[in-house]
Amino acid sequence: MKIKLWGVRGSITTTGPETAYYGGNTSCVDVWEDGCVLVLDGGSGIQKLVLDNELVTKRIDVLLTHLHMDHIQGLGFFSPLFDPSMEVHIWGPASITRTLHSRLSRYLSPPLFPVLIRDLPCKLTFHEIQNSHFTIGPFTIHTDYVIHPGPTVGFRVSGRRSTFTYIPDHEPALGKNGIIKSSQWLSGFDLAVGADLLLHDAQYTGQEYLKKKGWGHSSMEDAGLFASMAGVKRVLFAHHDPSRTDIQLDDIFTAFQEKNSYTFNYQLAREGMEIILDDL
Amino acid sequence: MPAYEIEIILNRQLADCLSIPVFITDTMGNLIFYNEPAEEIFGKRFEDTGEMPVEQWSTMFRPVDEAGIRLPPDELPLVKTLQNATPHHKTFWIESLQGKNQKISVTSYPIIGRTGVMSGAVAIFWKSNDE
Numbered sequence: 001m002k003i004k005l006w007g008v009r010g011s012i013t014t015t016g017p018e019t020a021y022y023g024g025n026t027s028c029v030d031v032w033e034d035g036c037v038l039v040l041d042g043g044s045g046i047q048k049l050v051l052d053n054e055l056v057t058k059r060i061d062v063l064l065t066h067l068h069m070d071h072i073q074g075l076g077f078f079s080p081l082f083d084p085s086m087e088v089h090i091w092g093p094a095s096i097t098r099t100l101h102s103r104l105s106r107y108l109s110p111p112l113f114p115v116l117i118r119d120l121p122c123k124l125t126f127h128e129i130q131n132s133h134f135t136i137g138p139f140t141i142h143t144d145y146v147i148h149p150g151p152t153v154g155f156r157v158s159g160r161r162s163t164f165t166y167i168p169d170h171e172p173a174l175g176k177n178g179i180i181k182s183s184q185w186l187s188g189f190d191l192a193v194g195a196d197l198l199l200h201d202a203q204y205t206g207q208e209y210l211k212k213k214g215w216g217h218s219s220m221e222d223a224g225l226f227a228s229m230a231g232v233k234r235v236l237f238a239h240h241d242p243s244r245t246d247i248q249l250d251d252i253f254t255a256f257q258e259k260n261s262y263t264f265n266y267q268l269a270r271e272g273m274e275i276i277l278d279d280l
Numbered sequence: 281m282p283a284y285e286i287e288i289i290l291n292r293q294l295a296d297c298l299s300i301p302v303f304i305t306d307t308m309g310n311l312i313f314y315n316e317p318a319e320e321i322f323g324k325r326f327e328d329t330g331e332m333p334v335e336q337w338s339t340m341f342r343p344v345d346e347a348g349i350r351l352p353p354d355e356l357p358l359v360k361t362l363q364n365a366t367p368h369h370k371t372f373w374i375e376s377l378q379g380k381n382q383k384i385s386v387t388s389y390p391i392i393g394r395t396g397v398m399s400g401a402v403a404i405f406w407k408s409n410d411e
């Protein structure tokens with residue numbers, strides 16, 4: 001399984017030399033195996049996504065964790081949608097009252113976007129997901145609702161030899177005393193348990209989180225605790241706060257590392273990073 | 281053991297912030313959480329008991345009507361909620377630990393998340409000060 005990160009910034013894109021190292025594009029990751037690709041989230045990073053591996057079929061699956069702008073804003077600029085020879089499948093959560101198609105149409109329609117979904121030339125199919133299990137090519141995918149404002153899921157993607165868990169927006173600590181230290185009471189636990197790699201929300205420092213409770217995101221401490229409880233092998237801290245420069249991110253992460261040690265390897269997610277999981 | 285649905289987890293986190301007694305069960309009626317104010321009514325601490333099977337915790341209350349006659353389980357709000365996935369409310373008496381009857385009102389509601397499937401129920405106990 002090969003994973004590439006196309007966008008790891010949270011909330012809004014950032015541009016400029018001061019964020020060039022970790023990158024300013026919002027959430028998007030691709031996952032390859034056996035010539036098949038999954039695109040996780042359609043943030044601004046999707047615009048740069050290059051299908052540099054050989055696709056065995058003319059099919060691409062885009063899986064959306066939720067429909068906050070930073071996870072869909074690049075969709076309208078994803079070139080396969082405009083290619084009549086491509087088969088594109090979009091998977092994402094519906095709401096209680098509106099279909100996925102109708103929810104996405106709010107963005108992919110005038111005045112916010114010039115093209116209507118129905119006018120996209122590719123062969124487009126929508127799939128609604130909740131607490132779901134399904135397969136796409138060589139991938140087995142498990143999705144569960146996780147704690148974040150609005151219908152939001154995380155993904156557990158298993159290939160032939162490895163498992164990647166993707167939960168970029170998640171606040172498992174929401175409550176009076178934070179995370180309940182029992183796996184049964186941990187939002188997202190079933191998605192992450194024993195995963196080879198976890199990409200998880202770590203937008204805030206512990207101090208910042210105290211002022212941002214209920215905003216839907218995690219501190220680095222909570223991301224670390226979540227990963228420990230789930231027994232993952234490696235973690236990428238992601239959804240970097242848009243106000244952070246590369247230097248600030250490095251400083252915060254260094255200070256965090258001095259205070260926190262885990263049995264697993266953890267690092268900051270960086271745009272352009274590639275990971276081959278089967279080699280771990 | 282798989283994790284509970286997030287609507288169950290969030291109900292526990294909410295109950296933990298409330299000053300009213302709250303009991304949370306799974307769909308079978310097993311007690312999976314009760315908060316600190318509920319500990320007072322129950323006479324037990326969640327920290328000590330952990331989760332309790334329905335057979336065990338349901339026998340710890342003796343619900344009776346005004347005349348002191350034992351109420352059948354089917355008349356209790358939480359049991360009704362678990363049976364038909366709708367909210368219920370009732371005022372009755374329970375025999376307290378000291379053998380004295382305590383008047384309480386119970387409001388129960390089903391926990392039904394975005395999947396539309398009931399994943400548990402909540403019972404809120406309102407202690408009445410009159411006899």
Ligand SMILES: [Zn+2]
Pocket residue numbers: 010011027068070071168169239
């Ligand atoms: Zn986000």
Ligand SMILES: [Zn+2]
Pocket residue numbers: 066068148169216
């Ligand atoms: Zn979000």
